[in-house]
Amino acid sequence: MNLLLVAVTVLCLALTVWRLRHRARRRHFLQLASEPLEPSLLEVLRRRMPLYQRLPSDLQLRLQGLVNVFLNDKNFFGSGGLAVTDEMRLTVAGNACLLLLNRDNPRFPGSRTVILYPEAFVAPEIAQDGAVVHEGLSVRLGESWRRGPVILSWADVLRGIDNPGDGHNVVIHEFAHKLDEQNGPMDGLPVLRRHGDYPDWAQIMTREFADLVERAARRRNRVLDEYGTTSPAEFFAVASEAFFERGLQMKAQLPGLYAQLERYYGVNPAGWGN
Numbered sequence: 001m002n003l004l005l006v007a008v009t010v011l012c013l014a015l016t017v018w019r020l021r022h023r024a025r026r027r028h029f030l031q032l033a034s035e036p037l038e039p040s041l042l043e044v045l046r047r048r049m050p051l052y053q054r055l056p057s058d059l060q061l062r063l064q065g066l067v068n069v070f071l072n073d074k075n076f077f078g079s080g081g082l083a084v085t086d087e088m089r090l091t092v093a094g095n096a097c098l099l100l101l102n103r104d105n106p107r108f109p110g111s112r113t114v115i116l117y118p119e120a121f122v123a124p125e126i127a128q129d130g131a132v133v134h135e136g137l138s139v140r141l142g143e144s145w146r147r148g149p150v151i152l153s154w155a156d157v158l159r160g161i162d163n164p165g166d167g168h169n170v171v172i173h174e175f176a177h178k179l180d181e182q183n184g185p186m187d188g189l190p191v192l193r194r195h196g197d198y199p200d201w202a203q204i205m206t207r208e209f210a211d212l213v214e215r216a217a218r219r220r221n222r223v224l225d226e227y228g229t230t231s232p233a234e235f236f237a238v239a240s241e242a243f244f245e246r247g248l249q250m251k252a253q254l255p256g257l258y259a260q261l262e263r264y265y266g267v268n269p270a271g272w273g274n
Helices: 002-033 039-048 050-054 057-073 086-100 154-162 170-183 195-217 232-245 247-253 255-265
Strands: 075-078 113-117 121-129 132-140 142-144 150-153
Touching: 002 057, 039 050, 039 057, 039 086, 050 086, 050 154, 057 086, 075 086, 086 113, 086 154, 086 170, 086 232, 113 154, 142 170, 150 154, 150 170, 154 170, 170 232, 195 232, 195 255, 232 247, 232 255, 247 255
Parallel strands: 075 113, 113 150
Antiparallel strands: 121 132, 142 150
16 A cells, blocks of 8 residues: 555656646746847848748747747757758748747647758658559658658758748748648648637638649649649648748639638738738
């Protein structure tokens, strides 16, 4: 009986310590999220992130705090001979944190690592055709491993940010996958704000995905990257890129899709000036 009491006491103490550490960590992140960037870091963000200039002043301040959290939370590593600099970290953090501007959680949970390659990289690829499994290699601009790192080509990060109105942003794309995976496999259905949002999301996103496939086949696609026809998960990531970079065009040409993403992300990029 005494041994059982000791075991229960130890378990209760361990749970208490875990709760206290969790609360302290959350307070720390919330404090970071409320602080502006240091002037030297802010200058880099302004110079290397054209989308930052579009934001209203309150969202610029919010983004600065989110970048503080991101840089505190993530470890960056260079691969292929690339030496990671503070400018690279700021650039990735700023673009990734656009996705969190009006969300309750100021973090991307489930991953602590960002790996940067100097150029597009080669990764193994497995495709299944019925009972036949094909294994090979494919060239990637970015990759998001479930519960693992985000991997990015730095050259393609730069290509994406140099033209902030083309709807191509590999950082937004890969971190949209990180939001998608929070409730299980990447399937194009992230955790929505309210339970009642799911029926509309399923209906409209399914329809918009089918419409993109049809437009691509007819060569009449205008707003979304046709890579979004690959799967619902890639459609969500591609649509997120266009939502932040081509908000005006999406709202005008794909209003149903825009409305769903506006509700999910809680921001209105069409009002920022595209």
